[in-house]
Amino acid sequence: MNDRNLARGLFLVAVSLAFGLTALRYPIGDFARAGAGLFPVVVSSMLLLIGIATVVRSRFVQKVHLDFHPKNIAIILGSLCAFAVVTLLVNMTAAIVTMVFIATLAGTTYSWKRNVKIAIGLCLMALVFAKLLGMNLPLY
Structure with missing residues (x-):
């Protein structure tokens, strides 16, 4: 396949x-x-x-070749593990930033400005979950 x-x-x-x-x-x-x-x-x-x-x-469209990149899979899994460890040791805000900067290494391009924007957006979403939905998240 x-x-x-x-x-x-x-x-x-x-x-x-x-x-x-x-x-x-x-x-x-x-x-x-x-x-x-x-x-x-x-x-x-x-x-x-x-x-x-x-x-x-x-079955009805042209087949697209499936590329398998184990290095990228390892980078993504590593970023998730780093998220868990940094959340336990520091806080979730630092863990989100760490995860974003590690995970984007798996992409074809790297932009620290884009990473900062993504990290800010995810931190704001976590803040919404914590404040508006009342979830107990260790943000700070």
Whole structure:
């Protein structure tokens, strides 16, 4: 299988089934009184439909070669690990900045100005989650 579109669709189907089948262990309820499993089941069902549509579409469009870059995968995983470690040792704001600057090393271009803008945007989103939604995040 060397078709990027087919691989993308199969990956979406696998992720949706993994989360959807796990969510079925929780009470679903109904839309008037939603249970803990209703939202994950609905979201994974929509993701399953998108995955199936992507698999079907891959049969009708020209195949796109699937490139595999283990170095980039390692960089992204390293940035996520650095995020977790810096969050524990310092705070989440520093961890977001660290993650952005490490993760963008996997791209084809590198711009510290773009990284600063992305980090500021993510920090603002985390602040919204903490202040407006009342989530307990160690931002500072």
